[in-house]
Amino acid sequence: MEELKQQLKEIIVRDLKLQDVKPADINDDAPLFEEGMGLDSLDAVEMVVLIQKHFGVQIEDMDEGKEAFRSINALAQFIMQRRAGK
């Protein structure tokens, strides 16, 4: 789980090309969007693509996205559950 969370943080910083943010700066429980890390709906589009590309997990709709994008913890949990369900 810790390894997955670290991987997610690195992907977010690298692939969303966040400036002045390091993976270590991202709190596991902080909201990813808006008031948290300040990501917006355009970033959500990229996140859906990145999760599919790196983990083979599809986020089909915002019901799933709402849960998954809550925080790094939630996203890691979501990916693990999806992988286990395969």
Place this chain on the structure above:
Amino acid sequence: MGRIFWRKLEGFGHAIFYVCLFIGGQTGAYLLLGPVVFFYVLVSRRSHRLTKAYRQRRFPEHRGVNAWLDTFRIVYSFGQILVDRAWLGIRKEVGLEGELVGRDRLLRTVAEGKGLVLLTAHVGNWQTALSHICDLAVPVNSLMHYDQAAVAKHYFDLRGEQTPFRIINTEGLMGGLVEATAALMRGEVVTVMADRYIKGPFVTADFIGSPVRLPAAAYSLAAATGAPLAVLLAAKTGRTRYSLTVWDIFTPVIGDRQERQKNLAVGAARFAGALNEYVRQYPYQWYNFFDFWRQ
């Protein structure tokens, strides 16, 4: 009292047109439409105000009677679209004859399997024409605000038919972008009304000589998923004819985060360029009745 009164009056007006459609068909309703629109444009300063921003840019040399006629032609042409929609709704056996200009190019793009974002706008008989896109070989999704309660009901509601496309409601969280992304990644088509900006990220592009805000989501969707983007605009070309034209196909890029806004604006400029060309050819089929440049 005001709001309820006008709503009832609007409903009453619609009812009269439906009666005309039942009795005289499309021609009968067009005959009624002429004097109704003439009277409306004559007494309603609002009709001129709502078209002013567009008219002044599209016809800067028109004043007085010419400007009045421009308003009349825009409102009349919009009225025809509404009549057609209702006519097709109540007469299931009739239909519009249409052509899809650029069809082969569009089908080739869809066949690449990368998904396709179809950009369209509130011009021409867009809703009727788009409802005929059912032979693209992949499922079609429409990212749109779906208000079934509107008095002027959507074409497919009136036909009592199942929509040929799945509606992704923009009222949802993230404006339906997550659902749209998933659809593109399955290689499907997503249509987006790319002219009206309501909320969320935007980009600025030049349209008829002035900068305008346009929603950025479509370009971001295409760039993130690698899906190409096609500008597809509909025009009413005859009493029962329409033309759907593929004006442009391109694949936007996002690039670095600090370049994101600039790169998305390149896509918006392509769309605005196609829209510019469209209103040059069909100047009276522009149906954004507000100051488009202040949205």
